[in-house]
Amino acid sequence: MQFRTIKTKLLLLFVPVTVIVLVISAFVITHSVKTTVQNLVEKETNEKVTVMEMMVEEWLTGIKNQVYYLANSSMAKSMKPENYLTAFAEVVKNSNGLFDYILLANPGGDYINREGAVANIKDRDYHKDIFVLRKNVSVSNALISKGSGKPIIVIAYPVYGENNALVGMVAATVNIESMSNRISALAYAEGEFALVVDGTGMTVAHSSDPNLIMSLNVLHSEQKGFIGLEEAGTNMTKGEAGASSYKNPDGGTYQLFYKPIPGTSNWSLGVGVLETNITAKSGSLVVLLFITFGILIVVVAVVAYIVGIVVTTPIKEVGKELKRFGELDFTKTVSKADAFLDRKDEIGQITVGLSKMVGEVRST
Template sequence: MKTKKNSIAVSIMLVGLMLAILSGFAVFYMKDLTTNLKAETNAYLSEISQQSVKTVKKQIDGDLSTLHDLAEFIGAQEDLDLNRILSTLKGVCENNGFKRMGIITPDGIAHTTDHMEMDFSDRAYFYDAFINGDPSVTGVLIDKADGEPIHVYATPIYKQDKAVAVIFATHHMEVYQELLSISTFDGRGYSYIVQSTGELVVDTAHPGRDPAFTGLDSLFHNPDATVYADSGEIKFNMLLDKSGILEYTVNGVVKYMDYTPIGINDWYLLSVAPASVVSERSNYILTRTLFLYIGVIGLFTLLFVYILVFQHQSKKRLEQLAYYDGVTGVHNLSWFQLDAKNLLEKHTQLHYAMVQLDVDKFKYINDMFGYEEGNRTLCHIAACLQEQVKSNEAFCRVANDHFLLLLRYSTTQDLSNRIEQIRHAICAPSNEHTQYALILSSGVYKVTDPALPITTLIERANLAHKTSKDDGKGACIFYSDCIRDRLLEEKDIENHMRAALQNGEFVVYLQPKIELGTRKVSGAEALVRWNRPGKGLIGPDQFIPMFERNGFILELDLYIFRQVCKRLRLWLDCGLTPVPIAVNLSRVHLHNMEFIEKYQRVAEHYRIPPRLIELELTESVVFDNFKIFMDLVRELHQVGFALSMDDFGAGYSSLNLLKELPVDILKLDREFFRETANNDRGKTVICGVVSMAKELNIRVVAEGVETEVQAAFLKKIGCDMAQGFLYAKPMPMGEFEAYVFGRKLDA
């Protein structure tokens, strides 16, 4: 519960943090957006100004060009015929939209296309054009004829490089206002033309114009205006033909003004746009962004809630997969390790024991009654354990039929009684399990140091459990120092086994096989002993099981096989008649069938006829995997090796399998032989096995023959060979050669 509350608190903190981050991002985004939109508006305003400048300049340049062309045309005439010239100018005036055109003679009298004569000698543009020869465009002038504001173009007329008159044209003020009336910013933008000194040249007719605007000075000195720039700096920039943007407020309305040089008469184009253009765009975008932001927050919240729900469900599913056994539904090893560690840390005042138990010959249940029945048996065991395990205890299914328990106890006897009670509950006959009896083996480790890793406790219980398997069916063994010593001894063996193989410490012993009919040696079985320096001769039972567990048996088996082939080669080279030698194969070989090719190469290297080689496998190998065994027999027969089945009678299905086994030799297990040969029913079974083998053309060897009575019985029922202490014990190769050939050979 506490963990769940912590998880919720962390989730809320994460949501708050994410919202704070998103809010900060939104504020930053809005500020950045406003700044970018303002910069974008100013750039657009500058672009509009440039376009307007081009339009005005094009108009003025066009008009001046028209006057220049007319001046050259008139100057090329023979005389200055005013009537003819004015008649021509009248048509040009109408075509170009001028208010009037005319000729100013050297005395300053203007003769116009609308039949007026006026004295323009006081006009500066006449002086500039006639005296200085400079074409000009005026600012706003008052028309002497009607008092209206106008603009005047003037350019000199030359004859033989001498000014003889001035041609002029006037425009209504509205002409330039129309040029500046380009709709910008949805019709809210407008323009002025001013001198570089700030005086107004062309006003705007736009309704949004600044009130009482007569130039930049009127703006800077307007009491209702606030300009966020220095007027002197702006005028200085204008004198240098520089452009720029200024921000100001008139009557509470914020505006932006771009000033751009036109390139004529030191004129500047002023383009104005209200700041509301930016705010409206930014507000529009920000509003949409806000809705998007709210939508994202909503989606994020929904997604987060969904993730929490999905995570909770997934956690349950993962927990089911990670901590529960799929067959029985009880906890698995992963959960058990956590639970056991927690119990040991929490209840240091209690005594605990780690117990491992399993069902003897559980594979028999699967093979005889099917995996479904095997699973029902596992569920039965799990249900019994669930009833028997108390509070502050734990149990789990590890794998297959292996279960682990962590039990509380007060005394060793109390613990033994408790384990016996659990075994009784599991093994008691019931309606569900009347077909077979359950026999449990268990290993117990009394926890003396709760600080030890759980894996160490399990390993020690497992070690005791293995010992219980060795000690007989249904045994319960407590871990002890002896078992620990055995573990240390096995570790010592593992540390020295490879060096021992290289140093030739593993020695081949041969035990003769006797033909019962002639009592002659007809074969031998190769057995291994370890002649370890400082420890003497070690029997195979002390190292073979461990070598099978760690895989070293593969190297040892190949070494023994090579030594046997080498000896057979020696016998052949000495002209002796070798007897076939049987070499044991571990079940580990079945996991990799490539060993057959290795054995074949060794036999070919020593040039040993395959008929002299006999490979032995135990009956349990057949029982483990019949298909693999059949494939193995087929490949060995293709090579030419004979195959014998060792320990026949130790399993459960020998008679059923016998008819299907393509083996060459059958070796009766000594325990099977001892238990059955002393009563009539047993003798009948042995007789039947031998008789069946004979009909299947399989030779039979009896192991462990110790008395003449046993030998006579075996001979009587047709058994082919016998092997046991009655005839000879396993012996070194030299002694075997003396026993068989009458002399020892130098290897």
């Protein structure tokens, strides 16, 4: 291919310019696509966090209502074991494992335990919440039940007697495995999970890894190989909403979106999304974009080549006639260039002028 031909020059003009324009456009659009996809993922995940947070709040509210009802019942207000022990035991029995135990303690912290003996819980935070801080309700952080060995929380309500005097406290130990079961039952994308942490940073529910329940504390997670999770954990235990990036022990990088759970002591629910899943969504669009641009470059090159042929073919024929005229060869009376006489463009004008010139020379 000779670089002095019009076809070549058209290709060298249109193709590089097209490539430059498309490359610049590709970078701009790629950045825009990645930003848009990131924003969409954040929006979808935050919506999922909100739905789950409402679900956990609803779960807690339902339990609170049951305990509140017991604390305001006449059997609890009587403070007589013969009035409430059997009824409380029935509630536990019919709770499908939700309640581990329900007790009624006096202001001194004494209550009847599972074995029927008197025990004391005055040193427990929920006892202090009700009798010292005079809270209307107390929701503890997670702990392991000494009776069942399962992870539990304690929800306590005050019991008021005559003249609105604070006479006792109903405390229900709640099996929080049911909370994990609820969030695990939801649909998750590959590489996505949900977790709930209490006010101390302890993981009390996890949708995909039950081994982390009561094992992973997000405030001390780096020692278990979770790099960067402690920053999110600090915000979560402060009752803040937000998003943070961290690395799992297996090296996977996750975006964790979290939100506080109302009615708790700084509990928080979070949804983790594998970052490669986010980039994969934008990556497929970017690949499609570059394929499209590649096709456009080929199309432009083909069009430029065809245009070159269309433009140069009549010029070549006119050029042959000019060369023949320059050699003073007037023997041919019919030329391929005559086909361009009716054209209204520059080629037609040149052909008409050449034809007149040849005619005048012949007539002399």
